Amino acid sequence: EVQLVESGGGLVKPGGSLRLSCEASGFPFSTYSMNWIRQAPGKGLEWVSSISTRSKYIYYADSVKGRFTISRDNAKNSLYLQMNSLGVEDTAIYYCAAQGDTPIPWGQGTLVTVSS
């Protein structure tokens, strides 16, 4: 089954850190560029970060640059997002999304809540 499963979300205090994971299955993960996209409560969709197939090209939204780090492990079919210096504005559901030859359904997302 083609699937993306996010994990690692939770409640964290402002200034804290979290590491999100996304495990892929059912498709050739190493041939797909990967993205993190988030959705704040009651808001629209916001792109966060992208990584190319072999990690050569990495991009970040200005809102997270310098605080978030995207990475991937093709041997483990996994995508990661290390989030540091979290602020309340980072509260959102985080989705991973694959981009390649065949459309891949998004995962269910993982909720990150930043609150004191």
Added chain:
Amino acid sequence: DIQMTQSPSSLSASVGDRVTITCQASQDIRNYLNWFQQKPGKAPKLVIYDASHLQTGVPSRFSGSGSGTDFTFTISSLQSEDIATYYCQQFENLPLTFGGGTKVEI
């Protein structure tokens, strides 16, 4: 960044109605456009990819058209289970950008 202008932001229709949503890109995105359906509390679900291709398993009452800067998403006969918010998304360039969403109500 490519801006995606989606309209209307909300609409109310009856079961069986034809529903049309438009999305305009601020520059040419060829056919690099997806349409998503999002129901409350659920993840966005891909409905149309590459502007006009129906995702596997999606009912044929959904369709998409357009290329370049102007795109249309249509539900030919609205069903109660289609109540959701719909988003367009361009993937011609990074950053990926989304329309503001259209909330479809009955």
